[in-house]
Amino acid sequence: MAKKQSPNLPAGRIISADDEGLAAAFQRMGETLGRLGEGENPRDYVKRGPGIIEEHVSHIVELLKDADAFDVIELMRMRELPMFLEGYRESVEDNLPSAGELIALILLARGQRAPVYPPTSKTRPAGVVPDLHDRAAEILTLGSFTLLDSGERDKYGPLTALSASYVSHDLTVQFKQYLHVHDEINTALFASEHIGDLLVEALGFSYEDFLAVREAVAQVHGEKFFALRDATAAMFEQRDARANAPAFLAEARIALTSMMELPGSRATLSVEEIAPSADVDPARAQAVLDLFSLSFEETDALDVVRKFLSGDHPFRSASLVRDADGVYISTGKPIGTDCFRLVAEEALKRSAPKFKLYEKRRVTVSEELALQRLAALLGTSTTYTNLKYFRANPAVDVARLGPDAQNITSLAEQTEADGLFLVEDVAICVEVKAKSLSSAARRGNVQRLSADLRDTVGSATAQALRLEDHIRTNGGLWLEDRTWLDLSEIREIRSVTVFLDDFGPISTALDELVRADVIKSERFPWLITLHDLTIIAEVMDRPAEFLLYLRRRTESEVSLTFKAIDELDLFMLFLAGGLWVEPDPDRVSEEFLGVPRPTGKERRRYRESATPTRVMTHTDPLDAWVYYQEGSSAEDAPKPVFEAMPAVNDLVNFLQDGRKPGWFRFSADLLNLAKEGQDSVADMVQHLVRTTASDGLHHNSLMTFAGAWGYPTLFMGTKPKGMSDHEANRRLAIYGFTKKHQIKSDRALMVIFDEDQQVRSVRYDNSPPEENKELDDAAIEMGLIPAAVMGRPVPPSARRTTKRLNPGKKGKGKRGRS
Helix, strand or coil, X not given: CEEECCCCCCCCEEEXXXXXXXXXXXXXXHHHHCCCCCCCCHHHHHHHHHHHHHHHHXXXXXXXXXXXXXXXXXXXXXXXXXXXCCCCCCCCCCCCHHHHHHHHHHHHXXXXXXXXXXXXXXCCHHHHHHHHHHHHHHHHHHHHHHHHHHHHCCCCCCCHHHHHHHHHHHHHCCCCCXXXXXXXXXXXHHCHHHHCCHHHHHHCCCHHHHHHHHHHHHHHHHHHHHHHHHHHHHHHHHCCCCCCCHHHHHHHHHHHHHHHHCCCCCCCXXXXXXXXXXXXXXXXXXXXXXXXXXXXXXXXHHHHHHHHHCCCCHHHCCCEEECCCCCEEECCCCCCCCCHHHHHHHHHCCCHHHHHHHHHHHHHHHHHHHHHHHHHHHCCCCCEEEEEEEEECCCCCHHHHCCCCCCHHHHEEEEEEEEEEEECCEEEEEEEECCCCCHHHHXXXXXXXXXXXXXXXXXXHHHHHHHHHHHHHHCEEEECCCCEEECCCCCEEEEEEEECCXXXXXXXXXXXXXXXXXXXXXXXXXXXXXXXXXXXXXXXXXXXXXXXXXXXXXXXXXXXXXECCCHHHHHHHHHXXXXXXXXXXXXXXXXXXXXXXXXXXXXXXXXXXCCCEEECCCCHHHHHHHHHHHCCCCCCCCCCCCCCCHHHHHHHHHHHCCCCCCCCHHHHHHHCCCHHHHHHHHHHHHHHHHHHHHHCCCCEEEEECCECCECEEEEEEEECCCCCHHHHHHHHHHHHHHHHHHHCCCEEEEEEEECCCCEEEEEEECCCCCCCHXXXXXXXXXXXXXXXXXXXXXXCCCCCCEEECCCCCCCCCCCCEC
């Protein structure tokens, strides 16, 4: 994993997936910086932006005045979209689909498909495609720079920057969702078996019609292209034999020209072609094509570009261009990509009764799918769905709603939580929001974005944290039937808020959401879209991995340190072992017994790990796996997996098999160890086993993991061949319970290994630290080293172990046992 200091991120760093991705990122950055004049900074460049954009637009219009618009649109599609996905890597390629859309908008503004000036023998738009790409790329870059510059000045409040980032992301990023997830969600929402004829009445076609037409568009376009390719290849094979045949040569030139030089005609689509291919009524097929297409309309090209760059993005909901004769051509992405739901919702809103029926379906689908995905991740069904409980009234202290509360209705009112998972000693509170961002917010209206985020992110966060607060404070809930739900055994609580809409960079921008008062708490839920949650559920193998990821994403140090446009980039960084921050050593020392004051080295390591970090594209391996699973790529690709060392992997798998004590929470603690720490676990087990094999005695050791999520302790012991499992377990338990109490560890896992390094037994103790004179006396009698003089536990990046060999043998450990 490559890490470099960036001159544009003071005291920060960027992380790319590999050196090749880093090189590509710096090349793009170098190209951008190369456009700056001598002594010019980015803000000066932005000030020159309007003039640069005007010059580019004028030049593009002039370049294309004698070209058929459809030729140019198809040529740009071929330039900006990969023809095959085998081996494709987003992080290193220079494809820019939004550049093709920008050029298409400029062409639409001239009001006609036909050339403005008569073409000549020199008219070859293919030759200007590289120039078109470069000019469109700079226009898009300036647009993003201008948006981000306005955001830095917080002109409209703390959400100005986030709004600018969202609009920039919306303009430049396409294919925001993987196709199979996109279709699964839309099918659940819009299939006729669920909503009847609502779509037919609102749009003139059903969802099934849409799917068939979308497939037909791709099929007809592909058949034309490959038929011409095959014919051209056949002519190439005959070139020597027919070199002197004028008709053959003319036919070959026409084929090659249609293939690569003037491809507009061979790329066209018509209702007459699409309807039979889709087996859809022609009127319905045309309704689909028209809804997702734009027509030529004479207007000022520069004005169109300016609006586009400010967030008025016509191709947000379209991917076809239609000429005056009703002939269509694709700009690249399949119709409905990233937009079908939004387009359908806008149509349904024209009838309040229709939209109300759909809205009910939308809420049901969003909640059901979100809980299904979380159930898959946690390996268990939702414990409570649509949980109705009593929450404290605004003026009432939550603590008054404990198990002994009286007159509940005078203190609280009934509310509902979408879901609650209880997994071992962990509670996960879930809220789901199906509401979409408004079109005004998508176009960059900061005030509307602020209102929308408060209705979605803010509301869901408050609801999830409210449930969390009641459980944390009172150890249970009063349910709607006035019975008490005892949750006193819960030791860890996390909150998840799931959104149907694609929020782009919004869901990863916790700092801005806190500053804008959208999130009104120092605790953070995990903000996740249903699409990204689905992908994560498909990739993750073990519930403990998910708990660890949930900890990392809801931990303020991690969430505020790592910045990414895409949640899945953070997820892939996590799988690779990179999404972590050292725990604050001063806080750990103050909070936990037995942890001495930190050294300068430890403080420096913490500061270095907490450096603001920009996460670049990490999803190339994920893309390759998904494309192969979807059938878009024939190249087999492995599923991304969480990286862990064999010894810890084996122990976690052992705990998970049959869900042995500690299988969920403590497994996440083990997986949190860095490679060095995991190696230490393996080394210590091997050392204990070798020693036992040598002397035939029981030995044990401990590792402590004090950090942001508590004070877990791992106790490891051995069972000699001549000792029973019960006796080995008893000896380790006496030491483990006593030592855990002495250092006030909040949880401990005690594991017995035999001489073959096989686990014989496990014991999990998550009892909270409390006063216990009997254990205090036992610690003194056993000669355990007092917590105040113990060696320090070490952070996740460099775990060490404290060992005790042959604890039962007299004459050893005279200086005190650890």
